[in-house]
Amino acid sequence: MTTATTPGTAGDPSSTPAATREPTAIDAVANAYVQTMARLQPLFATEVGIKGHDHELPDLSPAGHGARADATRAALRDVEAAAAAAPLDDVDRVTVAAMRERLGLDLEKHEAGDDLSDLNVIASPLQALRDVLDLMPTGTIEDWENVGARLNGLPGAMAGYVETLRAGIASGNVPAVRQVREGIDQARELAGDESFFTALVHGKEADAVLDESAACSLVRRDLELGATAAREAYATLADFLESELAPVARAEDAVGRERYARDSRYFLGAAVDLEETYRWGLEELARVVAEQEAVAREIAGPDATVADAVETLDADPARIVRGTDALRAWMQETSDAAVEALNGTQFDIPEALRTLECRIAPTQTGGIYYTPPSDDLSRPGRMWWSVPPGVTEFGTWREKTTVYHEGVPGHHLQFGQAAAQRGVLNDWRRLGCWVSGHGEGWALYAERLMEHLGYLDDPGDRLGMLDGQRMRAARVVFDLGVHLGLPAPAEWGGGTWDADKAWTFLKSNVNMPEGFIRFEYNRYLGWPGQAPSYKIGQRLWEEARDASKSAAEARGEEFDLKRFHSRALALGSVPLSVLTDELARQA
Known part of the structure; x- marks a missing residue:
């Protein structure tokens, strides 16, 4: 039975829990675009669970980037044509606004040549070609055949990637040398005889499926050849980075205003005043530090510093878990308890x-x-902890807020609420649109929400939450300061921000082992605009909530926070400019 939504309630599960709607011409364009992107970008298909592409790899050459840009350009034309041809309902209005912003910016970035220097320490093809293997099904022989196909296809995909980076060299569009050097180290590690690829094909998951039959022997042989091919592909990449790209790479880390403004819009889905945001970042950092210092005195005495409180908490055996098995069990127990407590309330x-x-x-x-989770929910949502070598003890006081950030009410709830709108939202809205400022901003908002709901009343857990909030505020200052060359406060050296001043600043505001801080430091320098999107996104989420609350109070109504969350999350991941416009319309 189909239940039509009424104006103003489309996608609002609090008003129509089982709502569905007849697909429109806009939905048809959006759905077709998702299928096109799955074909042209098979890593995306695996990530969201679109079947039929797990054996494929993308064309990472300039021609491949051009084909994806052509498909995006065509989809944008189709959206505009469909929008002009018929009235838009509430869902279509949001889809059109979001696709105009996302697809238009994708084209802007392509035309600016951002594809040609796509190399950093965390989110570039170097990592993506390996990381997708973590998401692939491995429960059947066919699944392992797909793994083998991808491994054996890595040399071709890597050749395309190198071709694109060479085109960047030819045009003078190159990454910073710091990112290249880190990339060399990562590629060399993956090229080693005992690398991830070797462990993958000899691991327990493969052994659990592949027996001694002739058919499985062929699959095992293909996997062995694939592991060798994958290691050789990364060795080839490392050689190219070292011999060709490093000598011509950009010496400066800062990307400058033009590139930074584009990247900031990409990660936020909104244009913000960068100088005002930088000043706000300094103010927010000072506010969080003051809050943290007050909690530290609760923990370790009236004269205690934050460092004293950390020492006290780290010495408390009740707040420590030892070994990765115990860590995983604690994560699971904490996550399960949050789901049980929040569901229905x-x-x-x-x-x-x-x-x-x-x-x-x-x-x-x-x-x-x-x-x-995959779209059909056959693969569940997962929280992953990548534990550095040699780390065997974990302070739960630091990480309870992280479980809420990644799980419920953070990312897992966010994705889940959108998935539940399958009868209302098209595939692009549910699967194809991810905006960091929306998603990561919600996750930080969720941490503060759990504090307000009383789940972080323990001073240690609250200090852990503030520890993370401090790091995210510091990233706003770091990222905008360095990449835009803004003035540094006197306490951090004065003059103009540079990488050296930023290192001292980061070490002073991030309470983590130095290896972790170094990775984060390199990440911010190589991925401009992404790290601040968490805290800026949180700011925009809180402003949207406060605006909705003010509107309700102006009407003489009691503000319903649960309903606000339901309405907001039912929109799916959208640019923050679209989110704030739509919530203002609904307020």
């Missing part, structure tokens, strides 16, 4: 999404991240 969580798998990642970079 603060949020309505679909039954299929009340399970979040907590896993230890096969990598060792130090990051903690979330991967969403």
Whole structure:
């Protein structure tokens, strides 16, 4: 049975829990674009669970980038034509606005040549070609055949990537030498005989599926050849980076105003006043530090510093778990408890999404991240912890807020609420649109929400939350300061921000092992605009909530926070400019 939504409630599960709508011409364009992108960018297909592409790799050459740009340009034309041909309902209005912003900016970045210098320490083809293997199904022989096909296809994909970076050299559009050097180290590690690829094809997951039959023997042989091909592909990349790209790479880390403004819009889905945001970042950092210092005195006495409180918490055996098995179990227990407590009280969580798998990642970079469920929910949402080598003890006081950030009410709830709108939102809205400022901003908003709901009343857990908030505020200052060459406060050296001043600043504001801080430092320098999108996104989410609350109070109504969250999350991931416009319309 189809239930039509009424104006003003489209995509609002609090008003129409089982709402569906007849697909429109706009939906048809959006759905077709997702299928095109799945074909042209198979890594995306695997990430979101679109079947039929797990054996494929993208064309990373200039021609491949051109083909994707042509498809984006055609989709944008089709959106405009469909929007002009018929009235738009509430859902279509949001889709059109979001696609105009996202697809238009994708083309802007392509035409500016951003593809040609796509190399950094965390989110470039160097990492993506390996990381996608973590998301691939491995439960059947066919699954392992797909793994083998991808491994054996890596030399071709890597050749295309190198061709694009060579085109960047020819045009003078090159990454910073710091990113190239880090890329060389990462590629050399993946090229080693005992690299991830070797472990993958000889691991327990493969052994659990591939028996001693003739058919499985052929698959095992293909996997062995694939692991060798993958290692050789990364060795080729490392040689190219070292011999060709490093000698001509950009000496300066800063990307400058033009590139930074474009990247900031890309990660936020909104244009912000960069100088005002930088000043706000300094103010927000000072505010969080003052809050943190007050909590530190609760923990370790009236004269205690933050460092004293950290020492006290780290010495408390009740706040330490030892070993990755215990860490995973603690993550799972904490996540499960949050889901049980919040479901039906603060949020309505679909039954299929009340399970979040907590896993230890096969990598060792130090990051903690979330991967969403596949569209058909056959692959669950997962929280991953990439534990650095030699790290065996983990302070739970630091990380309870991280579980809320990655799980519920953070990313897992965010993706889950959008997935629950399958009958309302088209494929692009549910699967194809990811905006960092929206998603990561919500996750930081979720951390503060859990504090306000009483789940971080323990001073240690609250200090851990503030520790993360401080780091995210510092990133606003760091990122805008360095990449735009803004004035540095006297306490951080005065003059103009540069990488050396930023290192001292970061070490003073991030309470983590130096190896982790170094990775983050290199990440911010090589991925402009992304790191600040968390805290700026949180700011825009909070402003949208406060505006909705003010509108309700002006009407003499009590503000319904649960309903606000339902309406907002039901929109799916959209540019923050679209989010704020739509929530203002609904307020």
